[in-house]
Every structure is written in C-alpha cells, then in structure tokens.
Amino acid sequence: MLKSLVQKRYLQLVKIVQQDLDYTGVKLMIDLHTHSTASDGTDSPEELVKKAHKEGISALALTDHDTLAGLDEAEEAARGLLPVFIRGCEVSTKTPSGSMHILGLWLPRQCEEVENFLVDARERRDKRNRNMVEKFEKLGIKIVIDELYALGKGSLGRPHFAQLLLEKGYVENREQAFSEYLGENGKAYVPKNSPTPEEVIPLLTRNGATVIWAHPLLKDRSTEWVMETAQKLGPYGLAGLEAWHTAQGMDKTRTLMNVASQTGMALAGGSDYHGLAKPGFRLGHAGAHILPDYIYDNLKNYRLQKGLAI
Ligand code: AMP
Ligand code: FE
Ligand code: FE
Ligand code: ZN
Numbered sequence: 001m002l003k004s005l006v007q008k009r010y011l012q013l014v015k016i017v018q019q020d021l022d023y024t025g026v027k028l029m030i031d032l033h034t035h036s037t038a039s040d041g042t043d044s045p046e047e048l049v050k051k052a053h054k055e056g057i058s059a060l061a062l063t064d065h066d067t068l069a070g071l072d073e074a075e076e077a078a079r080g081l082l083p084v085f086i087r088g089c090e091v092s093t094k095t096p097s098g099s100m101h102i103l104g105l106w107l108p109r110q111c112e113e114v115e116n117f118l119v120d121a122r123e124r125r126d127k128r129n130r131n132m133v134e135k136f137e138k139l140g141i142k143i144v145i146d147e148l149y150a151l152g153k154g155s156l157g158r159p160h161f162a163q164l165l166l167e168k169g170y171v172e173n174r175e176q177a178f179s180e181y182l183g184e185n186g187k188a189y190v191p192k193n194s195p196t197p198e199e200v201i202p203l204l205t206r207n208g209a210t211v212i213w214a215h216p217l218l219k220d221r222s223t224e225w226v227m228e229t230a231q232k233l234g235p236y237g238l239a240g241l242e243a244w245h246t247a248q249g250m251d252k253t254r255t256l257m258n259v260a261s262q263t264g265m266a267l268a269g270g271s272d273y274h275g276l277a278k279p280g281f282r283l284g285h286a287g288a289h290i291l292p293d294y295i296y297d298n299l300k301n302y303r304l305q306k307g308l309a310i
Contacts, residue, residue: 029284030059030296032086032105033214033242033270035277037152038062038070039090040159042275045074048283049081057284059084059296061270063103063214066091066121067155068114071107084296089114090214091121091204094194097225102200103242103268104209106303106310111207117200122155124193129156135188136161136181141170157192158182159277174277198236205237210303212268213238215245216259217252223259230263239302244269244286244295246278253286266302269295 035041036048043051045062052060060082062074071087078085087107093100107114129148136143143164151160162177171177181188204211213233216226230238243256244267253269260267269291273283284291300310 028293029055029057029290030084030293031057031270031273031284031291032059032061032088032212032268032295032299033063033090033103033245034060034273034283035064035090035275036062036070036074038067038154039064039152040155040157040274040277042277045070046077048273048275049074049077049085052283053081055284057082058293059086061086061088061103061105063088063090063105063270065089065155065157066118066125068107068111068118069154088209089118091118091200092192092194093197093200094192095197095229097221098219099192099194100197100229101214102197102204103212103214103270104204104207105212105268105299106208106210106308107204108208108309114203114207114209117203121195125155125157128190128192129161131190132158132161132188135190139181139187141165141168141181141188143168159274161188163277197233197238201233201236201238205239208308210239210266210299210308211237212240212242212266214242214270215248215272216241216256217248218245223255226256227259227263230259230265234263234265238265240266240268240299242269243267244289244291246271246273246281246286249287250289266299267295268299 036043036045062070064070068089075085086105088105091102093102130145133143133145148156148160161182162174165171165177180186201211241256241260243253271281271283271285273281303310
C-alpha cells in the first residue's frame with residue numbers, strides 16, 4: 001500500500017512537470033534534513049514523524065547534530081506512517097574557511113565506528129559548553145551547566161544556551177541570543193574543536209552513508225569556493241550538495257545545481273526543520289517552495305547505481 005502511495009505521488013509529479021503546472025498547494029514532499037529533541041529540535045523523534053505524516057511527506061530523514069540517539073524511535077514511529085524513513089545525522093566539521101556541516105544519509109542500523117566517533121564529538125561539545133558557561137559567568141550571566149543539560153539528553157549546544165537566555169530574560173528572542181552572545185562574533189562564543197571534512201566524509205562513506213554537504217551557500221560563501229571545495233572533497237567520498245534549504249533561497253538552488261553538474265555531485269534537499277527552535281522552517285519546504293519527490297528519487301537511484309542499500 002505504501003509503495004503505491006509513492007508511485008501515485010510520482011505520477012502526479014510527472015504530470016505536473018510535463019504540463020508545467022504550478023506546485024503551489026500540491027503535496028508531493030520529501031524532507032532529507034530535520035532535527036529532533038535528540039539534538040536541537042523541539043519535537044521528539046516520534047512527534048516529528050507524526051507531523052511529517054500529517055504534512056503528507058513521503059520520505060523523511062532525521063539528521064540530528066552529532067548523534068544517532070533519535071533514530072530508533074523515529075524509525076519505529078515511521079512504520080506504517082511514512083513510506084520512506086532514512087537514518088541520518090549532521091556532523092559539524094571545520095575547514096580553514098570556517099565551519100562546514102556534513103549530512104550522512106542512509107546510515108545502517110549498526111555503525112559502531114560512527115557511533116564511537118560521535119561519542120568523541122559530543123565530548124568536545126561538552127568541553128565547549130563548559131567554556132561558554134565560564135564566559136557567561138564573566139559577563140555576569142548566571143547559567144549553570146546542569147540547567148543546560150536539563151534541556152535534553154542528546155547533543156546540546158548553542159541553541160540550548162539561546163533557550164536559557166530567553167527563559168531567564170537576558171534576550172528577547174533567539175536571534176538576539178545569537179547576535180549578542182552565541183554567534184561567531186558574540187560575546188560568549190567559543191569555537192568548537194571540530195574534525196575536518198577529510199576525516200568525517202570517508203568515515204561516513206565507508207559505513208554505507210551517502211554524504212551530502214549541508215547548506216553550502218548558507219553563510220554567503222562564494223560559488224568559486226564551493227566549487228573548489230566540492231572538487232577537493234569528491235575523492236574523499238562527498239556525494240552531493242544540499243541545493244534546497246530553507247535559508248538558501250531558489251537563486252542559490254540554481255547556483256548549486258550548476259556547481260553539482262560541473263563537479264559530478266548529486267543533489268539533495270531538506271528544510272533543516274528544528275520545530276520551535278527555528279520558527280518559519282517548515283517540514284517539507286525550502287522557504288516558500290516544497291521539496292519535491294524527485295530529490296529523493298534521484299538520490300535513491302544514485303545509491304542503487306552504486307549498489308548501496310536503500
Ligand atoms: P552548535 O552546533 O552548538 O554550534 O550550534 C549550531 C546550531 O545553532 C545550528 O545548527 C543552528 O541550529 C543554530 N543556529 C546557528 N545560528 C543561529 C541563529 N542565528 N539563530 C538561530 N539558530 C542558530
Ligand atoms: Fe541545529
Ligand atoms: Fe547545519
Ligand atoms: Zn541542520
């Protein structure tokens with residue numbers, strides 16, 4: 001039954017594309033980049049899956065920061081509700097030009113090597129969180145590390161500090177928390193001691209994941225830099241670029257499509273939904289546009305051609 005739902009959606013999509021109809025109001029959505037309470041989202045993995053079902057999403061990936069802790073719950077909830085659920089994660093890395101987020105999609109159920117690596121990543125987060133608490137103390141802002149850890153069991157970081165600053169009345173909204181304290185130029189900012197993409201990409205790839213560069217043009221990076229970096233990281237296993245993303249806009253989607261065709265990269269897309277932590281980021285959407293099924297279909301075919309499990 002679920003398979004025929006996907007087929008029906010696909011045929012609908014073909015009709016829309018052939019007849020050049022407007023997508024507006026049509027639900028043919030997928031979402032390959034979302035967060036839950038296992039990291040900095042505000043919906044539990046089960047709630048997230050239920051919302052995705054309500055929205056009519058046919059393929060969903062859960063990609064929490066530096067953790068796989070939400071995947072079993074989401075996968076269980078997705079049984080019977082979503083035609084396709086993809087186990088994923090988003091890993092923070094650093095390059096000489098700043099941070100770079102890497103998505104691993106289609107992680108297998110057993111991937112001890114990735115799990116162990118992420119334990120280290122969360123330890124590095126913990127050290128950084130404690131350094132940030134010290135910085136806040138010097139600024140006269142009272143935050144106790146236990147208050148931070150009371151906000152979740154998973155992978156905690158700056159968005160959780162933003163929530164505390166908001167609850168304690170130090171800021172009026174999350175944006176202000178980032179611009180004044182938590183952003184790269186903020187008063188309490190501490191950089192994370194992240195691994196390099198050259199370490200993370202092969203690790204995820206050899207464990208069976210399809211590795212995507214998340215939101216490559218998010219921070220007004222130049223197209224040339226994205227092109228050069230994609231070329232450099234292709235041999236390490238980088239498979240694709242996230243061309244659709246809520247904060248990137250359709251101009252950047254087109255730019256990234258060009259970069260992908262010139263570098264032989266696949267294309268991916270996701271909302272980067274975080275629930276209330278990122279208001280305006282809607283499941284199955286990149287801004288005003290839906291994330292159409294063909295993004296999933298193309299990536300699925302990419303994996304099938306490589307003989308990888310889907
Ligand atoms: P961390 O991994 O602890 O460095 O936190 C990074 C996360 O903070 C990102 O994944 C976003 O979810 C969130 N974030 C970064 N910048 C902002 C911002 N300006 N407003 C709201 N959330 C942000
Ligand atoms: Fe986040
Ligand atoms: Fe990200
Ligand atoms: Zn994300």
